[in-house]
Amino acid sequence: MSMTAAATIILGIMVAIYIIAKYFKLSTELAMLAAALSGSMAGGTWLAPRHIAEGASTYLDINLIFISATLFMNILKAAGGVAFVVRAILKRFHKTRITMLMLLALLLLVPGALTGAGSVTVLITGGLVAVVLSFMGITKVRIAAIVFIIAGLSAAAPPVSLWAMMTAAGVNMPYVGFFLPLLIPCILLALTTIFILGWKGERINLEKAFAELPPAPEKMNWIRVIIPFLVFGFLVFMGRQWPHTTPIVGLPLMFLLAALAAYLLSPVKIEIYKISRETIKQLLPLIGTLTCVGILVQMMTLTGVRGLLAVTAVTLPVVVVFGFLWVLLPISEAVLMYGAAPVIGVPLVLLFNNIGLDPIIALAGMSVIWPLGDAIPPTAIIGRLTVDVVGFKGSYGTFLKTCLVPGLIIALVGTAMVVFSARLGFLTGL
Amino acid sequence: MLLRKLIISAFGLTVLILGGHSFYSHRHLKEAVVLGPGVTDVVKLGDYFDGIAGSINDCNLYILDSGNPGATILILGGSHPEEPASRLAAWLFVENGLMTEGRMIVALSANRSASTVTRLSGAYPSDFTILTKWGGRKFRMGDRWSSPLDQWPDPEVYIHSPSGQELAYVDIRNFNRCWPGRANGTITERACFAFMEMIRKEKVDLVIDLHEAELQYPVISTIVAHERGEELATFVSMMLPDMEGFNMGMEFSPKALHGLSHREIGDFSDAVSLLFEAPEPFLDATRGRTTREQLLTGIDEFVVKAGKAGLLFEKIDEKGWHIDVRIGRHTSAILQTMESWTEIMPDRPLSCEGVPRYAEVIENSTGHYLHNPATSSKVLYE
Numbered sequence: 001m002s003m004t005a006a007a008t009i010i011l012g013i014m015v016a017i018y019i020i021a022k023y024f025k026l027s028t029e030l031a032m033l034a035a036a037l038s039g040s041m042a043g044g045t046w047l048a049p050r051h052i053a054e055g056a057s058t059y060l061d062i063n064l065i066f067i068s069a070t071l072f073m074n075i076l077k078a079a080g081g082v083a084f085v086v087r088a089i090l091k092r093f094h095k096t097r098i099t100m101l102m103l104l105a106l107l108l109l110v111p112g113a114l115t116g117a118g119s120v121t122v123l124i125t126g127g128l129v130a131v132v133l134s135f136m137g138i139t140k141v142r143i144a145a146i147v148f149i150i151a152g153l154s155a156a157a158p159p160v161s162l163w164a165m166m167t168a169a170g171v172n173m174p175y176v177g178f179f180l181p182l183l184i185p186c187i188l189l190a191l192t193t194i195f196i197l198g199w200k201g202e203r204i205n206l207e208k209a210f211a212e213l214p215p216a217p218e219k220m221n222w223i224r225v226i227i228p229f230l231v232f233g234f235l236v237f238m239g240r241q242w243p244h245t246t247p248i249v250g251l252p253l254m255f256l257l258a259a260l261a262a263y264l265l266s267p268v269k270i271e272i273y274k275i276s277r278e279t280i281k282q283l284l285p286l287i288g289t290l291t292c293v294g295i296l297v298q299m300m301t302l303t304g305v306r307g308l309l310a311v312t313a314v315t316l317p318v319v320v321v322f323g324f325l326w327v328l329l330p331i332s333e334a335v336l337m338y339g340a341a342p343v344i345g346v347p348l349v350l351l352f353n354n355i356g357l358d359p360i361i362a363l364a365g366m367s368v369i370w371p372l373g374d375a376i377p378p379t380a381i382i383g384r385l386t387v388d389v390v391g392f393k394g395s396y397g398t399f400l401k402t403c404l405v406p407g408l409i410i411a412l413v414g415t416a417m418v419v420f421s422a423r424l425g426f427l428t429g430l
Numbered sequence: 431m432l433l434r435k436l437i438i439s440a441f442g443l444t445v446l447i448l449g450g451h452s453f454y455s456h457r458h459l460k461e462a463v464v465l466g467p468g469v470t471d472v473v474k475l476g477d478y479f480d481g482i483a484g485s486i487n488d489c490n491l492y493i494l495d496s497g498n499p500g501a502t503i504l505i506l507g508g509s510h511p512e513e514p515a516s517r518l519a520a521w522l523f524v525e526n527g528l529m530t531e532g533r534m535i536v537a538l539s540a541n542r543s544a545s546t547v548t549r550l551s552g553a554y555p556s557d558f559t560i561l562t563k564w565g566g567r568k569f570r571m572g573d574r575w576s577s578p579l580d581q582w583p584d585p586e587v588y589i590h591s592p593s594g595q596e597l598a599y600v601d602i603r604n605f606n607r608c609w610p611g612r613a614n615g616t617i618t619e620r621a622c623f624a625f626m627e628m629i630r631k632e633k634v635d636l637v638i639d640l641h642e643a644e645l646q647y648p649v650i651s652t653i654v655a656h657e658r659g660e661e662l663a664t665f666v667s668m669m670l671p672d673m674e675g676f677n678m679g680m681e682f683s684p685k686a687l688h689g690l691s692h693r694e695i696g697d698f699s700d701a702v703s704l705l706f707e708a709p710e711p712f713l714d715a716t717r718g719r720t721t722r723e724q725l726l727t728g729i730d731e732f733v734v735k736a737g738k739a740g741l742l743f744e745k746i747d748e749k750g751w752h753i754d755v756r757i758g759r760h761t762s763a764i765l766q767t768m769e770s771w772t773e774i775m776p777d778r779p780l781s782c783e784g785v786p787r788y789a790e791v792i793e794n795s796t797g798h799y800l801h802n803p804a805t806s807s808k809v810l811y812e
Binding site: 001003004006007043047049050051052053054055056057058061114115116159162163167171173174175176194236237239240241243244248249250251252253294296297299301302303304307311314315336343345346347350351354 | 444445446447448449450452453536548550551553556582583585586587589591595596597598599600602607612614616640646647678684686687715716717718719721730731732733735736738739741755769
């Protein structure tokens with residue numbers, strides 16, 4: 001049997017088992033695990049415990065970041081810091097909607113741009129921005145869409161864009177010349193998104209807002225709020241400014257140290273054990289998803305299914321590739337997350353380079369599109385995280401529909417950057 | 431509900447025990463090295479820099495000294511242990527080589543940490559076996575990056591020293607992105623620093639860093655040369671088709687791309703630095719089933735399909751790229767480099783006997799040149 005036939009059959013079995021598992025009301029995580037195991041069995045590798053364990057560890061670092069960052073924000077919230085900041089922002093800027101929206105977009109762009117992770121944006125500033133937006137009369141579903149889309153753009157924004165960095169490394173290209181090609185579309189698209197989804201709303205009724213908002217503890221002040229963020233920012237800054245004399249602590253420990261600062265500076269007593277338990281309970285579905293996605297990807301790689309999808313994608317005619325970038329990149333992200341960069345990004349950049357396009361601009365355009373896939377199942381990690389953090393209780397499909405218009409604009413801009421990359425080469429400054 | 435929990439717990443426990451056993455066995459697999467007639471000494475990398483002594487990256491350095499005047503050449507195998515032909519080509523020198531002029535130093539596991547782990551989501555086999563007449567020799571399959579068990583966590587961005595160039599965060603564990611290393615850096619950076627110390631102290635004249643690359647990577651089947659090695663690399667590239675029967679291109683080491691051996695060793699020592707790349711379809715993102723067989727034969731229908739679509743930088747057909755072919759390319763290229771070096775610099779010759787060349791490795795297979803540790807008195811383990 002040819003490799004193509006075998007991989008196609010295995011893929012068919014995995015899809016069938018996933019559908020059957022969902023029919024029998026298994027959770028998405030267990031359905032993915034069942035699909036992965038069925039793929040392994042069909043591929044003749046049986047249980048493959050090593051690969052299950054290795055796949056399950058793939059996103060361990062990301063899980064640790066989620067847990068530590070959420071714990072930080074939950075402590076800050078319990079300390080009354082979030083309520084204090086929201087009240088202050090509303091009081092200062094409630095009259096000028098444009099300024100308010102632009103500031104909030106900026107607030108969402110910074111954490112992801114610095115760390116390369118949209119999840120960090122959602123966890124650090126997403127919740128805070130969501131509360132402010134809700135008092136601007138914007139529906140929860142639109143708020144979730146705003147936070148998700150801009151969090152994705154923040155991850156693509158410079159200085160750290162993991163998709164661009166990993167793809168560049170895969171084609172032996174220095175990560176140089178990407179700053180403006182990434183910064184300009186990310187800022188413009190973030191503003192476009194927040195104005196499209198956030199323009200319509202009510203004028204803020206300050207009295208009503210203040211009455212509805214939980215009160216901030218009397219002793220809460222800016223110093224108590226800002227210092228934990230400064231601790232985090234200082235640790236990031238130290239690592240950047242003096243990378244070779246500063247110990248590498250990693251993002252999870254940075255968030256934990258910020259959480260410790262928030263705990264120590266809290267004007268009210270914090271029940272740390274209870275908050276820790278609640279944080280884990282809150283994130284357990286997400287952690288489960290990431291773990292099972294890792295196993296699924298590992299089994300797809302083991303059995304050749306990943307190769308089948310990758311080779312099918314990259315051997316399409318160039319015109320078709322251009323036409324389907326907006327589908328191909330988000331789907332690859334949905335299945336492989338950052339793994340999409342080496343699997344799909346590398347061959348595509350080589351293909352674009354071969355036909356005379358500018359690889360830096362083309363890769364920047366692709367990097368802008370990729371994060372859209374973080375809302376699409378089977379992973380939907382950032383999408384689900386955003387819905388959770390914002391507190392949107394409606395159907396996930398409604399959230400996806402709300403993301404559609406800004407998502408299509410982003411896909412269009414990204415694709416245009418790829419197609420016209422040769423003319424936009426001046427942006428690289430090289 | 432209880433039954434469901436019990437079933438899931440039992441499943442988890444099974445995976446934990448069987449998976450854990452596999453990881454432990456992989457990390458502690460002893461790879462035999464039968465010392466050949468030319469090995470005059472074996473030292474540790476830590477002998478040159480205390481900062482790496484006793485660590486997992488304190489690898490063996492095999493010295494083949496002719497006792498006759500000449501240059502000193504360093505062969506780096508295992509910079510990226512997911513590229514097995516690079517390690518095995520170096521192995522053939524240790525088990526078979528006899529220097530007649532000059533001196534050779536060989537590392538089989540330049541980044542030993544990376545040889546004890548496989549790539550997350552890569553589904554690599556933990557090991558592979560090279561068949562021999564007396565049985566088989568088992569080797570660890572490794573990763574491109576040092577094991578997180580030895581170096582963790584990663585920073586949110588890797589800033590290379592001393593250039594300050596920003597690289598993907600995982601590359602702080604990439605041995606061939608950490609040159610020239612740092613004395614007080616991570617274990618990967620310290621390993622690079624230790625090698626630099628060794629290169630300087632042993633007055634190494636020529637360094638060859640052996641690699642394999644996916645076929646969709648533009649730097650493939652080539653010699654990447656520091657500017658001081660351009661003449662030598664060009665000479666070798668010209669000689670190989672006639673003398674050995676295969677082509678290897680020649681490329682200049684980009685000055686703006688930092689952390690790589692071909693750039694930094696040349697910049698931070700007196701040695702001429704070259705990097706050899708052979709094709710390894712196993713590394714291609716479009717590869718099909720991830721198996722030991724594919725690793726060894728390099729046969730892959732999907733990679734062939736990618737090639738037909740013009741996405742590859744090296745040819746591939748249904749015959750694939752067998753590991754014997756990849757190893758033979760490396761051994762011949764090294765031997766040809768030594769001969770070319772001697773022609774260019776006759777006062778500092780390099781000459782080695784006993785190591786099979788390209789045609790011989792293909793004809794007799796790699797296993798023919800690996801000796802039986804059970805019947806040998808001089809055996810070490812990697």
